[in-house]
Amino acid sequence: GAGVSQSPRYKVAKRGQDVALRCDPISGHVSLFWYQQALGQGPEFLTYFQNEAQLDKSGLPSDRFFAERPEGSVSTLKIQRTQQEDSAVYLCASSLGGGGAREQFFGPGTRLTVL
Amino acid sequence: QKEVEQNSGPLSVPEGAIASLNCTYSDRGSQSFFWYRQYSGKSPELIMSIYSNGDKEDGRFTAQLNKASQYVSLLIRDSQPSDSATYLCASLNRDDKIIFGKGTRLHILP
16 A cells, blocks of 8 residues: 555544554555654654564563564554553554664554544 | 654754754663654654664655664754755664654745
8 A cells, every 4th residue: 555554543442441452554664663653752662563473572662562464564552441542643664674773664653642 | 861862943944954863762672763753633643764874865854763872863954945854763672562752844945
């Protein structure tokens, strides 16, 4: 596709509910990143994939957060037993090459609101 | 201390003037730096990347890097109302991770 796409664009969840957020990177992009952006803050790194391998998950805030990219293209970020503090915009970005050095291109984000 | 620091603003600049946005970083091992523009409710959009000391110009935008002072800046010439946005500075640190600052809100006054 022409750019990074994410779905859903908006998600409202009740506290304790599980959610799954999808990211379709730019076709051919090797690297995929997930970020969490709270209001008034910059994006905070969550996790990074190179193809299907999850090379860094040090930013995931708890074991309720899980990400996968089984075929090296589409990725899913899953949050189990959502809490109010999980409310944020979740951004996905992809880059052409491996490693974090390459310019990253962001999707529109998923705004998650946990009630 | 956050790895990437920016003044949150808002920075108000008259239309047609030069807007100057500044950023400092703490990891001396950082080699790559990026400026993103983010409109309200939208995702960040890459506008400049810079990897070596000195200036890099692209249209109305000039990025400046001073590794000795651990300082990155973005100049926007002939500011337009459409330049009003939050500008995010980011660096690639020694752990190969891109770290973002909080962003500076820029407001161009018509």
